[in-house]
Amino acid sequence: MIFKVYYQESNTEVPVRENTKTLFIEGESVRDVRSKIADRGFNVEFVQEVTGAHLDYELQNEDYKVLEK
Template structure:
């Protein structure tokens, strides 16, 4: 399954919508995504499952790139 992760770079700052970034990850479930990212210094806002026409739409974006290796 493919997930879109909305996050911010600084784990210690309050969330500000204008600073939100996103990445795409492949994993078995949301828990697996969060486990892969738990050692990162990012603040995860939301993890969204992409499927069907929404996934097709996201794949058309120039920003769509699956994260291959998440640095630990």
């Protein structure tokens, strides 16, 4: 499954919407995805499974790239 992760690059700063970044990662569950990126020091705001029409929409984005771990 593909998940979209909304995060801040630093977990020591207060989250600001304008600084929120996203990445796509393949995983079995939300827990699996969080464990894969735990060593990066991100402040993870939200992890969302991407399927169906939402995935089709994201595939059209030129910045779409799945992180492989």
